[in-house]
């Protein structure tokens with residue numbers, strides 16, 4: 001079964017996180033066994049993002065939500081690391097500023113939505129407004145409880161305008177979180193990730209679970225599905241998210257845009273330029289073999305600190321072109 005089916009929250013279903021094993025790794029026993037599949041998904045992601053950018057017809061929004069230390073940063077690094085920075089963007093949503101709070105909760109989100117051709121990842125999102133906001137009683141129930149419908153409408157609008165929306169909940173166990181908190185304590189390079197709120201938030205695990213379950217159940221729609229990713233194993237989390245993003249992008253049937261120029265005419269121009277280049281050089285162009293030999297000579301000369309060889313059929317080396 002495709003991962004995009006296996007981990008998708010079916011619209012209208014009731015999510016029970018306790019029923020989903022965060023240790024699950026499908027057929028893979030360890031990172032090594034998943035490596036080939038991960039590399040394949042990564043390569044696919046790279047090609048598909050290039051196509052999305054080139055096509056310039058639609059965009060992709062990936063929403064990441066999770067409790068602390070579940071791996072949002074690592075997932076972003078893995079998924080976007082596979083892509084060309086040109087055409088990708090990450091936006092992290094923090095505690096809203098005074099100005100953001102003065103607007104409706106979707107105001108700051110809309111501004112960060114992807115533009116055509118772009119892949120954007122949200123590190124936290126509008127879902128915080130039915131999660132942390134609810135758990136900490138930052139707004140009253142009549143306010144947050146209306147937000148599920150507002151979120152569904154908002155996402156429907158994005159989709160109608162050509163943005164594909166994929167939402168991932170990175171599911172870890174409390175034991176795994178504690179282990180990762182320890183790793184943060186033991187590694188000075190990770191101390192910056194430690195927050196004063198970590199243990200207070202951890203105590204609210206049952207409340208967050210309830211809030212997540214309701215959010216996942218009420219807002220996993222056909223147009224903007226949620227995926228619950230077993231994330232105790234980072235390598236499996238990366239594999240699953242990459243595969244789902246790749247599977248979705250693949251299903252879009254994207255095509256390179258038609259060239260804006262007459263390729264045959266440009267080809268003729270190229271050959272013309274090539275001929276006049278040969279005339280200036282007075283010789284034929286390099287054969288592939290000659291070019292390879294020259295490149296090798298260059299490399300060898302470089303390694304030995306000698307000057308690079310002169311081009312056999314061209315201008316004298318040293319002259320500016």
Ligand code: AMP
Pocket residue numbers: 093094095096124125128129132133
């Ligand atoms: P981090 O993701 O660790 O950088 O932390 C960002 C913090 O901002 C988290 O504690 C979030 O719960 C908090 N946050 C994000 N969005 C909101 C929101 N809409 N309301 C309140 N807190 C938020």
Ligand code: MG
Pocket residue numbers: 068069195
């Ligand atoms: Mg944090």
